[in-house]
Amino acid sequence: MIRINLLPTAKKKKKPLILPAPFMYGIASLLLLIIAAVSITFFINKHISNLKADIVVQEKKLDQLKVVLKKIENYEKDNEEFKRKADIIEQLKRNQIVPLVLLDEVSEVLPKGVWLTKLTDKARFINIEGYAYSNNDLVGYVQNLKSLKFFQDVMLMESRQEDIEGVSLYKFKLTFRIKA
Numbered sequence: 572m573i574r575i576n577l578l579p580t581a582k583k584k585k586k587p588l589i590l591p592a593p594f595m596y597g598i599a600s601l602l603l604l605i606i607a608a609v610s611i612t613f614f615i616n617k618h619i620s621n622l623k624a625d626i627v628v629q630e631k632k633l634d635q636l637k638v639v640l641k642k643i644e645n646y647e648k649d650n651e652e653f654k655r656k657a658d659i660i661e662q663l664k665r666n667q668i669v670p671l672v673l674l675d676e677v678s679e680v681l682p683k684g685v686w687l688t689k690l691t692d693k694a695r696f697i698n699i700e701g702y703a704y705s706n707n708d709l710v711g712y713v714q715n716l717k718s719l720k721f722f723q724d725v726m727l728m729e730s731r732q733e734d735i736e737g738v739s740l741y742k743f744k745l746t747f748r749i750k751a
Contacts (some may be wrong), residue, residue, distance in 0.1 A: 674690075680715035689699050698743075713745060716747060724747055725747040726747055731743075
């Protein structure tokens with residue numbers, strides 16, 4: 572048997588779709604993508620601004636360190652200059668002692684009858700010129716110089732007899748070295 576229902580039935584009304592479902596999914600995906608891109612952009616921009624702020628801070632520190640480095644370089648340069656000047660002063664003091672000892676020792680052993688006319692010092696090689704009344708006085712003076720501990724290689728280079736204003740004198744030249 573066949574049944575036929577003639578009573579009106581309530582039909583379900585379909586909601587009208589504004590857009591088809593694939594479009595809705597595409598739009599939702601696009602919105603999520605835009606939200607993600609904007610979030611990432613804000614995050615990256617914040618990170619970039621933090622890095623720029625760090626760069627500014629580091630540049631300020633670098634400038635401060637450059638000033639400190641300049642002071643250190645100036646200090647080192649001044650320190651080297653001070654050391655150089657101190658070395659020069661020390662050298663002058665040492666060199667000052669040598670002529671003092673030289674003159675003191677040379678004059679201490681100078682016997683009567685011998686006098687000096689010239690004394691030169693060239694790099695610790697000493698040349699002496701002078702006169703003596705007798706050859707014995709001259710030999711005694713040379714022996715006295717040889718006995719001193721500060722002098723070495725004492726040699727009589729020249730001794731000749733001269734008449735000066737009717738007086739017979741011995742003109743001499745001798746050399747020696749100062750021990751370092």
